[in-house]
Amino acid sequence: MSPSADPQPSPVPGFVLNARVMSAPIGGVQRYVQEVLRHLPGCVEVVAPGLAQRDFLGHAWEQVILPAQLRGRLLWSPSNTGPLAVARQVVTIHDMVPLDHPEWLSRRFAAWYRWLLPRLARRARRVIAVSGFTRERILAHCSVAPEKVVTIPHGVDARFCPRPQGEVAAMRRRLDLHGPYLLSVGGIGPRKNLAGLLAAWARVQGALDAEVVLAVAGADAPTRIFGERGGASAGGIARTRFLGQVEDCVLPALYSGALALVYPSLYEGFGWPPLEAMACGVPVVAGRGTGLEESVGGAALLVDPSDGGALADGIVAAAGDRALRADLRRRGLARAAQFSWERAAARTWEVLQAAAD
DSSP: OOTTSOOOOOOOOOEEEEOGGGGSOSOHHHHHHHHHHHHOSSOOEEEOOSSOOOHHHHHHIIIIIHHHTTTTOEEEEOSSOOOTTOOSEEEEEOOOHHHHOGGGSOHHHHHHHHHHHHHHHHHSSEEEESSHHHHHHHHHHHOOOGGGEEEOOOOOOTTOSOOOHHHHHHHHHHHTOOSOEEEEESOOSGGGOHHHHHHHHHHHGGGSOTTOEEEEEOOOOOHHHHOGGGOOOOTTOSSEEEEESOOGGGHHHHHHTOSEEEEOOSOOSSOHHHHHHHHTTOOEEEESSHHHHHHHTTSSEEEOTTOHHHHHHHHHHHHHOHHHHHHHHHHHHHHHTTOOHHHHHHHHHHHHHHHHO
């Protein structure tokens, strides 16, 4: 090649993304895949079932059909599952709920993942854990070499930042949400502890301004996964607004308008909503322990999520103490700034390249 010739681009490694999870409704794992894929410094081929396939058909496609499409290329399976026939694979594991708390899941769902996850972790070349906590749980359950499991935290999208008053006012009109509100974001699975939150909320209403309401955003969890015990009722609880599934485009303003986010989860592999709220300048009350405490660092008001009295005290403090809210806002903005999808994607790319060698 002559000195004046344009340099040729380096060949792109043959990476394939297992996108079966994208046939499900958009949730935390789907958003993770979208964000990392959007920010990867290189290209991967996205392979998914021809039709939306879940349950048995989805697993059959993943275990039988997907391996035949790889032609020796490295597979990245980003959602706690993947084909056992493929050793040339990187798997992202978000949490170990099926092994730590199978009682929260339907029997069939829990049994499948209790069998699959340890074998998949041992079979894959690398495992990405979304937190140090999840990494510890993988090592505890799966008998894999520690150097094989890499921790790569999630990011926070730049659109999560304090929104202008006009945007917050438009959100209020759209959701018919007027006056001061505390916010809860998440599903109704047992680990999200919505029943505990509602009980604490009923307990503290007399200690708060009569105009303050609790706004609950998030879709119902399907009973096929969580069973009949997954539900939580708002019956008889005053000053509670269930908003249902809120569009992503509305979330930054919904966070920004809240007095505080209350997130008393019992178990999280990472814990996204608290960091998104912090990035929007909103104080956070969060459950102590698991990956959630690791994610928020010292920037949230941490309470024992299983202690109704402690949760009630945290709600009262966050809603009524202006100095505390100002301090949590300052610390939260600084904490959230440490997480970016660009960094998460760059580290994921490094793991893919190392596993392909």
